[in-house]
Amino acid sequence: MTKRVAIFVSGGGSNMRALVEDMTGDHPGRACVVLSNNADAGGIAWAKARGIATEVVDHRPFQGDRTAFEGALSAAMARHRPDMICLAGFMRKLTGGFTDQWAGRMINIHPSLLPKYKGLHTHSRALDAGDTIHGCTVHEVTAALDDGPILGQAQLSINADDTPQTLAARVLTLEHQLYPAVLRRFAADDRTPVFLQG
Numbered sequence: 001m002t003k004r005v006a007i008f009v010s011g012g013g014s015n016m017r018a019l020v021e022d023m024t025g026d027h028p029g030r031a032c033v034v035l036s037n038n039a040d041a042g043g044i045a046w047a048k049a050r051g052i053a054t055e056v057v058d059h060r061p062f063q064g065d066r067t068a069f070e071g072a073l074s075a076a077m078a079r080h081r082p083d084m085i086c087l088a089g090f091m092r093k094l095t096g097g098f099t100d101q102w103a104g105r106m107i108n109i110h111p112s113l114l115p116k117y118k119g120l121h122t123h124s125r126a127l128d129a130g131d132t133i134h135g136c137t138v139h140e141v142t143a144a145l146d147d148g149p150i151l152g153q154a155q156l157s158i159n160a161d162d163t164p165q166t167l168a169a170r171v172l173t174l175e176h177q178l179y180p181a182v183l184r185r186f187a188a189d190d191r192t193p194v195f196l197q198g
């Protein structure tokens, strides 16, 4: 049965676009809603233009009450009856209450080779550490930030002249290959990890 996929974005949503564009034909998933905490997210405009349902739940009025914010998110999302969630550049931390509810049904993309560099500024951290390889990871979401079983990784060699900006752009290109490849498997209940080389 086709899985109804909710996609959470906070910004431009280039990963969301890669996922949506792949969900055609015999793909086991279809986007049922694109949801954001930010009304100005470029991803919301893009999804609307494509005729995909969108929801915006601004986190700011909740003044740090994450549980209340997630309650509003859940209510907005429920209208679209999702079977699973893809986080795609969603910049809010989720509580254990929310992640437990979606355990085994929620995945995320992170721009590092986890378990290295959880959190922010992954590209400059990889450069500062003198790493020679870097990349991105898709993983199941658990209560711990950027943790959870790894479903796929894509890696590239760091160039001597890479800056955080060039590295981010190169990794983002890999993200657009990795995330759709993982979602295709995950939506078909196949958790065999995907490994790609950039």
Ligand code: GRF
Pocket: 009, 010, 011, 012, 013, 014, 015, 016, 088, 089, 090, 109, 110, 111, 136, 172, 175
């Ligand atoms: C990506 O690098 C993703 O890995 C990270 O945030 C960025 C989102 O980019 N979590 P986009 O909105 O998908 O273009």
